[in-house]
Amino acid sequence: MAEKQVSRRTKRTRKLIEDALMSLMLEKRYDKITVQDIIDRADVGRSTFYAHFDGKEDLLTSDFEQLFSSLSQQMDTDQGDNNEVFSTTDLFKHIQAHHGLYKALVWGRGVALIFKQGNIILSRIFERRLIRLVDDGEELKVPIPVLANHLAGSFLTLLKWWLDNNMPHTPEEMDEMYQNMVLPGVWGSLGRES
Amino acid sequence: MAEKQVSRRTKRTRKLIEDALMSLMLEKRYDKITVQDIIDRADVGRSTFYAHFDGKEDLLTSDFEQLFSSLSQQMDTDQGDNNEVFSTTDLFKHIQAHHGLYKALVWGRGVALIFKQGNIILSRIFERRLIRLVDDGEELKVPIPVLANHLAGSFLTLLKWWLDNNMPHTPEEMDEMYQNMVLPGVWGSLGRES
DNA sequence: ATTAAATCAAACAAAATGTTCATTTATGAA
DNA sequence: TTCATAAATGAACATTTTGTTTGATTTAAT
Numbered sequence: 322m323a324e325k326q327v328s329r330r331t332k333r334t335r336k337l338i339e340d341a342l343m344s345l346m347l348e349k350r351y352d353k354i355t356v357q358d359i360i361d362r363a364d365v366g367r368s369t370f371y372a373h374f375d376g377k378e379d380l381l382t383s384d385f386e387q388l389f390s391s392l393s394q395q396m397d398t399d400q401g402d403n404n405e406v407f408s409t410t411d412l413f414k415h416i417q418a419h420h421g422l423y424k425a426l427v428w429g430r431g432v433a434l435i436f437k438q439g440n441i442i443l444s445r446i447f448e449r450r451l452i453r454l455v456d457d458g459e460e461l462k463v464p465i466p467v468l469a470n471h472l473a474g475s476f477l478t479l480l481k482w483w484l485d486n487n488m489p490h491t492p493e494e495m496d497e498m499y500q501n502m503v504l505p506g507v508w509g510s511l512g513r514e515s
Numbered sequence: 516m517a518e519k520q521v522s523r524r525t526k527r528t529r530k531l532i533e534d535a536l537m538s539l540m541l542e543k544r545y546d547k548i549t550v551q552d553i554i555d556r557a558d559v560g561r562s563t564f565y566a567h568f569d570g571k572e573d574l575l576t577s578d579f580e581q582l583f584s585s586l587s588q589q590m591d592t593d594q595g596d597n598n599e600v601f602s603t604t605d606l607f608k609h610i611q612a613h614h615g616l617y618k619a620l621v622w623g624r625g626v627a628l629i630f631k632q633g634n635i636i637l638s639r640i641f642e643r644r645l646i647r648l649v650d651d652g653e654e655l656k657v658p659i660p661v662l663a664n665h666l667a668g669s670f671l672t673l674l675k676w677w678l679d680n681n682m683p684h685t686p687e688e689m690d691e692m693y694q695n696m697v698l699p700g701v702w703g704s705l706g707r708e709s
Numbered sequence: 710a711t712t713a714a715a716t717c718a719a720a721c722a723a724a725a726t727g728t729t730c731a732t733t734t735a736t737g738a739a
Numbered sequence: 740t741t742c743a744t745a746a747a748t749g750a751a752c753a754t755t756t757t758g759t760t761t762g763a764t765t766t767a768a769t
Contacts, residue, residue, distance in 0.1 A: 328735085328736065328737085328745070328746070329736080330734095330735060330736065330745085330746060330747080331745090331746070331747095334746085334747075352546065355724085355725060355726085356725075356726065356727090357724090357725070357726090365747080365748090366747060366748045366749060366750095367726095367727085367728095367748090367749075367750090368727095368728080368729080368730090368747080368748070368749075368750095369746085369747050369748070369749095371726095371727065371728075372746080372747080376726080376727085436630055440672075462691075462692070462695050463692045463695055463696060466676075467673070467676060467692060467696075468696070470672060470673070470676045471669060471672060471673065471696050473672075474668060474669060474671075474672025474673070474675075475665060475668060475669055475672070477668075477672075478634075478664060478665060478667075478668025478669070478671075478672065479661070479664070479665065479668075481668075482660075482661060482664045497656075498656070498657045498661060498704075501656050501657055501700060501703060501704050502657060502661075502662065502665050502700040502701065502704055503700055504700065505699035505700045505702075505703045506695060506696040506697055506698065506699045506700045507696065508699075509695060509699050510692075510695050510696055522714075522715075522766095522767075522768085523767085524714085524715060524716085524766070524767065525714090525715075528715080528716080549755085549756060549757085550756075550757065550758085551755095551756075551757090559716080559717090560716060560717045560718065561717090561718085561719090561757095561758085561759095562716075562717070562718085562758095562759080562760080562761095563715080563716055563717070565757095565758065565759075566715080566716085569758095570757080570758080571757095710769100711768105711769085712767100712768090712769090713766105713767095713768090713769105714765105714766085714767085714768100715764105715765080715766075715767095716763105716764080716765070716766085717762100717763080717764070717765080718761100718762100718763090718764100719760105719761090719762105720759105720760085720761085721758100721759075721760075721761095722757100722758090722759080722760100723756100723757080723758080723759100724755100724756080724757070724758095725754100725755080725756075725757085726753100726754075726755070726756085727752100727753085727754075727755095728751105728752080728753080728754095729750105729751085729752080729753100730749105730750095730751095730752105731748100731749100731750100732747105732748075732749090733746105733747080733748070733749100734745105734746085734747070734748085735744100735745090735746075735747090736742105736743105736744090736745080736746090737742105737743100737744100737745100738741100738742095738743095739740100739741085739742090739743100
């Protein structure tokens with residue numbers, strides 16, 4: 322995997338631009354932000370911007386993917402014992418640590434991306450975990466993909482609520498609520514007792 | 516409430532434009548659609564468009580509000596007996612009836628709007644229903660607003676899955692899955708047995 | 710048939726997006 | 740430190756999209 326060779330100058334510039342977008346996103350809706358705004362804030366030439374990104378869209382996805390890939394990586398190593406197959410404490414912690422960033426994303430067009438990309442990534446993770454729990458051929462009240470989708474969606478919904486309300490609870494408390502609301506239904510749908 | 520006096524001609528034109536946007540949204544992402552696209556499709560003059568709407572944004576919210584207001588109205592009259600406080604069959608039916616429209620909305624920028632506006636409207640409804648179920652002062656594992664948010668979010672997540680997968684189940688089946696996944700957690704969080 | 714409202718096309722101004730290029734600046738390898 | 744070169748600059752430019760204005764036409768209600 323040939324490490325992409327990037328000069329520190331390039332790295333710095335990219336970071337300048339990315340940070341500019343983030344800071345702007347805290348102030349106004351993504352679709353109201355122009356490229357001009359970004360390069361003004363980043364104090365970077367117009368041509369420089371286009372040398373690095375194809376446009377606003379590209380910039381946003383770049384930011385976002387970076388963020389979520391570190392997260393999904395963490396969740397994947399982090400298997401958890403059987404009692405905590407669906408623990409989200411670490412997720413909430415990760416997000417608390419980067420909450421400025423996430424908050425920015427949860428605003429404007431960010432919501433769409435979070436709910437799309439985030440759902441895809443999390444669903445995949447939950448699906449893998451669910452499959453380990455059921456014997457194949459087993460008849461379920463709710464199909465696995467729907468369950469996985471539900472687990473991911475519920476998490477993201479709760480996450481959004483948390484961020485929208487300035488994180489009034491600890492990650493542990495949030496996880497507890499999540500477990501309370503979601504687990505009974507999941508176990509039931511799998512035909513298990515909690 | 517003086518009924519707004521609109522000529523049928525105006526109504527027709529507005530509908531032409533609204534339909535044009537809908538049909539375009541099935542083809543490409545909302546933010547890639549230009550006003551030019553819309554008026555070409557609607558076969559309507561540029562000035563006419565701006566006579567009716569402030570811009571694309573205005574048009575979309577107009578479409579959306581119209582759709583969701585009829586829905587929330589229906590849900591509000593439709594109280595349901597105690598066993599079906601959280602029945603969503605009618606919701607799924609309503610959406611099936613307008614699925615072209617919803618599918619369009621669930622695409623591009625629509626997702627953001629659905630998950631924002633839709634969540635607000637549904638949360639309000641669920642919150643009212645939840646309040647009727649608990650004695651005040653009662654200590655809950657999960658606060659009512661969080662529960663309401665969860666109910667709304669789970670519904671919208673499931674709805675999106677349904678539409679994304681070309682509605683492979685009947686509204687009744689979808690509602691059953693919804694109940695299976697969501698109710699046990701809600702009753703548990705309220706400190707009740709199902 | 711008359712009239713007022715609504716639509717039209719076409720031409721604008723203004724804003725935002727991308728591209729190009731000659732010039733300057735910083736980087737890292739020698 | 741030196742120096743070749745990769746990267747950033749900014750200013751000019753073409754293009755696209757937006758939103759407004761005009762005055763000529765069409766349409767629908769009385």
